[in-house]
Amino acid sequence: MAKSAIASLTPEASNDRINTGLKADYRKSMSKDLSEILAATYRLTIKSHIYHWNVVGPIFKSIHELTEEHYNELFGATDVIAERIRALGHLAPVSLDMAKSFAPTASDVDQASAHDMVADLIKDHEQTVRDMRKAAGDAGENGDNVTEDMLTERLNFHEKALWMLRSVVAN
Template sequence: MTHTETTPVVDALRQVVADCYALLGQTHLCHWNVRGPGFFALHTAFEEQYTELFTAIDEIAERIRALGSLAPGGLANLAGQSSIQEIPEDTDANSMVDHLANANGIVVDGLRKARDLAGENEDSESEDLAISRIQVHEKTIWMLKSFLEG
């Protein structure tokens, strides 16, 4: 495989990288601009989420490289490829939380696709990576939605 050839698993993982990078940016935006009574809890939670996500994106990109392809990069390229929409800087706290829960759901959908393709292609390592990431994002969604119930 040359550096520009891809497989269905690589294509799915490249989409996950783009969506995770968009999620990282949106989570960072929310961390910087959250206001209101839940400020301290959300400011801290958002920082934990984007810090964990930064490391995870690196793992996924390195898996793409291990499969013999190039990892996607460049803000414009990643933004163009991502399915996650941006929110305005002045979004209220509850809308930020709802947006991030939905964005994490988009990432979960992409990870499920990558997991299934990896399983079909007997790529247990990519399948395992996707499964572990699904668990992290599902927990994040639960935590964000729980905040909105308060």
């Protein structure tokens, strides 16, 4: 492929043409926050899928079915979050180089009990909830109702996921 063709396929942020009432510095900051939330969502998608395949033990069926529901929901959320970043005038992250750093290793999975897997998912969901809650607050303070609403909807999913994960492993 010719170099000019590659250059024409490179997406560009249209930051300079946006006049929606949200300041450029806010849009840049929120896009960065949303990019981190997007990465966390991918991390949870990957972990949920890997644990779905590899969970064993007496609570196999419950975890297997729950993680399937979660990774399907999480994967759908990645598109919504990435599109919001684009609507704010910035590029959605284009590299998954970090995926290796957050996917559990084969030895981690082989040695993990179902309870360990659930505890790991709970930890990641809780961090994502804290990050989303902060970003939603920032969005509200800046009059960004769309981002605030999107994050509120995502918070609802994550808090329900936490409740269900905790319930599965409760004594």
